[in-house]
Amino acid sequence: MIIVMKPGAPMQECExxxxxxxxxxxxxNEIVGVNMTILGVIGDTSTLDINLLRVNDxxxxxxxxxxxxxxxxxxxxxxxxxxxxxxIKIGGKKIVVMAGPCSVETEEQIISVAKSVKLGGAAMLxxxxxxPRTSPYSFQGLKEKGLELLKIAKQETGxxxxxxxxxxxxxxxxxxxxDVIQVGARNMQNFELLKELGKTxxxxxxKRGLSATIEEWIMSAEYIMAGGNDNVILCERGIRTFETxxxxxxxxxxxxxxxxxxxxxxxxDPSHASGMWWMVEPMAKAAIAAGADGLIxxxxxxxxxxxxxxxxxxxxxxxxHLMGELKGIAQIIGREM
Numbered sequence: 001m002i003i004v005m006k007p008g009a010p011m012q013e014c015e016x017x018x019x020x021x022x023x024x025x026x027x028x029n030e031i032v033g034v035n036m037t038i039l040g041v042i043g044d045t046s047t048l049d050i051n052l053l054r055v056n057d058x059x060x061x062x063x064x065x066x067x068x069x070x071x072x073x074x075x076x077x078x079x080x081x082x083x084x085x086x087x088i089k090i091g092g093k094k095i096v097v098m099a100g101p102c103s104v105e106t107e108e109q110i111i112s113v114a115k116s117v118k119l120g121g122a123a124m125l126x127x128x129x130x131x132p133r134t135s136p137y138s139f140q141g142l143k144e145k146g147l148e149l150l151k152i153a154k155q156e157t158g159x160x161x162x163x164x165x166x167x168x169x170x171x172x173x174x175x176x177x178x179d180v181i182q183v184g185a186r187n188m189q190n191f192e193l194l195k196e197l198g199k200t201x202x203x204x205x206x207k208r209g210l211s212a213t214i215e216e217w218i219m220s221a222e223y224i225m226a227g228g229n230d231n232v233i234l235c236e237r238g239i240r241t242f243e244t245x246x247x248x249x250x251x252x253x254x255x256x257x258x259x260x261x262x263x264x265x266x267x268x269d270p271s272h273a274s275g276m277w278w279m280v281e282p283m284a285k286a287a288i289a290a291g292a293d294g295l296i297x298x299x300x301x302x303x304x305x306x307x308x309x310x311x312x313x314x315x316x317x318x319x320x321h322l323m324g325e326l327k328g329i330a331q332i333i334g335r336e337m
Contacts, residue, residue, distance in 0.1 A: 001041040001048065002063045002075050009037060009058040017056065029076055036060070040076035067261065069218045071225040072232070077263040083203050083231045085179055086160050088123050090203075090233055091265030094336045095326070096294035098124040098162050098180075098267070099319060102309035103131050103139065104146040112301050114153040116316035121323040121337065124180065125150070125159040126296055130166045131308060132186050139307040147177050162205060162296070168196040175200050185209050185237060185272075188220050198227015205296075207235045207269070210248070214257050221264060234258055234266045235296060238273030247275025247312070250283055255290040267294035271312045277303070280314055281322050288329045297322075 005014055014037050018028050021041055029040035041048070050062045065075055082091040090096045099122035104110045114125045129146025131139060142149065150161045160179035165171065166187070174181050180203045187193055188209035197204055204224055208217045221232045236255070238248025250273035258266045270283035284295050299319045303310035314322065327337040 001045040001050075001065060003039040003041065003053060004060040004062075005037040005039070006058050006060045007035045013056065013058040014039070017053070017059075029071060031077055033079070038076070038078070040070060040073075042070045067215065067218075069215070069222040069262075071230070072218050072221045072262045072264055074261060074263045079263065081230070081263045081265060083233050083265060085124070085203050088160065090267070091293050093334075095288060095292070095330050096124065096267070097122045097323065097326075097337070098126045098294065098296040099299045100126040100162075101128075101300045101306065102271075102298050102313065103128040103141050103307055104149050105142070105307050107149050107152060109301065110149050110153045111156050113299055113316070114157045114159055116301065117299050117319060118157045118159055120299075120316065120320035121327075122159065122297075122299075122319075124162050125153055125157065126162040126182075126298075127153075128308070129163050130170070132164070132166060132184055133308075141308075144173075147173070151177055165193070165197075168193050171196055171200065175202055179203070180205050180233070182235075183207060183220075185212075188212055188217065191220075191223055194220060194223035195227055198224040198229045200229055201231065202229070203231040203233060204229065205233045205235050205267070207237050208239065208251075208254070210240045212239070214254055214261070218258070218262055218264075221262075232264050233294075234262070234264050235269055236266065236273075237269035246273070246279065248273050250274065250287075252283075252286055252290050255287065255292050259291060265293040267296055268292045269296045271296070271298040271309070271314075275309075275312050277312055277314055277318075280312065281318070281325075284322060284326065285329055288326055288335075289333065291333070295326075 027042040031038040099117040104127045131141035162180040164182040182205040185207045241249040268287035270280045298313040300313035303313040330337045
């Protein structure tokens with residue numbers, strides 16, 4: 001339920017309503033704006049009499065929220081949320097690009113790619129240390145050693161690190177060493193992991209599951225936010241459909257859908273969505289035109305010999321060229337790169 005207070009409503013009136021609801025077992029999410037205050041009521045509000053709330057002279061309107069997600073709901077938070085990563089704002093006017101190899105392979109490789117993507121205009125370094133793979137015989141990542149190599153690349157370039165977590169027992173290490181913790185598509189509904197991440201204050205990049213609906217995806221974000229961590233970034237990385245030509249099917253309609261339903265920022269992963277490097281560029285352009293707040297793009301200095309997903313990785317020179325073209329699209333829609 002949403003309670004919108006009238007402009008200029010006295011603080012004591014807001015507190016009176018809040019305390020009454022809290023005493024009846026409800027949680028309150030309060031948003032204080034320039035012109036008005038919004039009270040988001042969380043709990044089984046079917047027992048509340050809306051008409052009694054409307055009796056208060058300082059209540060503008062009362063609305064029931066139909067969607068099961070509350071904290072992630074735009075009705076609870078009309079303004080776009082901006083997630084701050086070491087001073088880099090995701091969800092603001094500037095479009096943020098995260099780039100790097102699918103997996104960390106060697107110190108030379110990750111430092112070389114990190115320097116290249118920074119030169120090309122990337123704001124963050126992505127790279128997998130722990131790799132979830134369909135086959136148990138595929139390269140699974142360098143694990144803890146990979147995290148150490150990412151830290152070295154960060155020291156060399158200053159780029160914040162984005163990397164995927166696989167299990168809750170690694171959270172303490174990730175909170176210490178990683179700037180944005182990625183939850184992969186396979187773990188989108190690992191609710192115990194999401195609950196534990198909700199106890200941290202780290203930015204979480206939450207990828208959409210292979211067959212997840214938009215509501216299920218936002219509900220996973222709600223798990224993190226319900227634990228107290230509002231620093232959630234949604235990531236559309238393609239969903240599974242009947243089409244087999246591409247690795248997945250990039251759902252660009254998820255961008256305006258998420259923008260309508262939620263205040264959380266959304267980034268697009270055109271690399272995993274298409275699975276082919278030559279599709280990454282047009283899909284990245286389309287994502288920016290559709291209103292994405294950022295991109296996560298795979299870049300490798302030697303994709304022909306990559307240990308993981310070389311076919312969908314751009315070479316550094318192509319990444320730099322793409323970044324130049326994206327700046328023009330961003331300018332047209334009133335944003336910056």
